Amino acid sequence: MYDYLVVGSGLFGSVFAYEAAKRGKRVKVIDKRPHIGGNIYTEEIEGINVHKYGAHIFHTNDKRIWEYINGFVEFNRYTNSPVANYKGEIYNLPFNMNTFNKLWGVITPADAKKKIEEQKASYHIEKPQNLEEQAISLIGPDVYEKLVKGYTEKQWGRKATELPSFIIRRLPVRYTYDNNYFNDKYQGIPIGGYTKIIEKMLESELIDVELNTDFFMNKDQYLAEFPKIVYTGMIDQFFDYQYGVLEYRSLKFETEVIEEENYQGNAVVNYTDAETPYTRIIEHKHFEFGTQSKTVITKEYPKQWKKGDEPYYPMNDDKNNELYKQYKELASSYQNIIFGGRLGMYKYFDMHQVIAAALTAVEKEFA
Numbered sequence: 001m002y003d004y005l006v007v008g009s010g011l012f013g014s015v016f017a018y019e020a021a022k023r024g025k026r027v028k029v030i031d032k033r034p035h036i037g038g039n040i041y042t043e044e045i046e047g048i049n050v051h052k053y054g055a056h057i058f059h060t061n062d063k064r065i066w067e068y069i070n071g072f073v074e075f076n077r078y079t080n081s082p083v084a085n086y087k088g089e090i091y092n093l094p095f096n097m098n099t100f101n102k103l104w105g106v107i108t109p110a111d112a113k114k115k116i117e118e119q120k121a122s123y124h125i126e127k128p129q130n131l132e133e134q135a136i137s138l139i140g141p142d143v144y145e146k147l148v149k150g151y152t153e154k155q156w157g158r159k160a161t162e163l164p165s166f167i168i169r170r171l172p173v174r175y176t177y178d179n180n181y182f183n184d185k186y187q188g189i190p191i192g193g194y195t196k197i198i199e200k201m202l203e204s205e206l207i208d209v210e211l212n213t214d215f216f217m218n219k220d221q222y223l224a225e226f227p228k229i230v231y232t233g234m235i236d237q238f239f240d241y242q243y244g245v246l247e248y249r250s251l252k253f254e255t256e257v258i259e260e261e262n263y264q265g266n267a268v269v270n271y272t273d274a275e276t277p278y279t280r281i282i283e284h285k286h287f288e289f290g291t292q293s294k295t296v297i298t299k300e301y302p303k304q305w306k307k308g309d310e311p312y313y314p315m316n317d318d319k320n321n322e323l324y325k326q327y328k329e330l331a332s333s334y335q336n337i338i339f340g341g342r343l344g345m346y347k348y349f350d351m352h353q354v355i356a357a358a359l360t361a362v363e364k365e366f367a
Helices: 011-022 063-070 097-104 109-121 131-156 195-201 219-225 284-288 318-331 351-365
Strands: 004-007 027-030 042-045 048-051 058-060 083-086 089-092 186-188 207-210 228-231 248-258 268-271 280-283 295-304 337-339
Touching: 004 011, 004 219, 011 027, 011 195, 011 207, 011 228, 011 351, 048 284, 048 295, 058 063, 058 351, 063 351, 083 131, 089 097, 089 131, 097 109, 097 131, 109 131, 131 295, 280 284, 284 295, 318 337
Parallel strands: 004 027, 004 228, 027 207, 083 268, 228 337
Antiparallel strands: 042 048, 058 186, 083 089, 248 295, 268 280, 280 295
């Protein structure tokens, strides 16, 4: 009856299902959650589109991907300009001239560079061995201590000296008064929320969607009945963890309606001190320039992941990457199964990268 079973209705699975249906294929999409969209799912609360699984800001330099996603929904002009709250002190992110002026009183880029170079020089770090050394070698101890250390250690649940340097290798530092976090040419938020995108992708008569459905409850039956499967869950779970368990970081969200029009004045405020238990507060209405009389906020708490928890961030250190290589090699022997997405490929993807990966899989499948 079906040509494909797609496990997971996030971006990777939904793009594949949409493209397969365009080619006349019948597709069944299943998802263990009670809704479509995976982690980009948005739910309307008090007239506000709430990002249920953390802030998602679409950005890309790839014109092809931008035009592709705009084919499903119109985007607004939202620009990601988060701020950092360090014990009540407010700083702009990414690190730019506004940040440096607040820290040191410097006004010109030359003065800011001189200050950073002076701070870096006193540490004599030539080959950074961990995240702490990498950060100090890039921006010096002042910025690191206030805006990197506490946030990063909360996020990953490890001391910065125990984290690999590559996590922060591309730390954005700008010597301009520009608070735009991304350098990408295209950026915005879908008007009406991300769920609209997935609804459009899955609206074909050739696509059937079944929610509250766990692939692993009937795995053997699915493998026997469907000629091809697109699997976007955890790759180690698919193989019953036979080589060991890949590690993730998980998240806990606390969302509440606030009886005021404007709670924090920005969509995202990062809390960079070690004492505050959450990493950030998201005020969702600001993503779409909302004017509602109430507001909705979400506090985001990182947490240790264990089997059964939602996996959000792959722990791509050497140990886990080596383990993933074993699973990837095993997966390559399954010619009728496509492993995709953040969990299936054990890699942190931004949304535009997920779409690109899905389109690459489509091109390979239907070549």
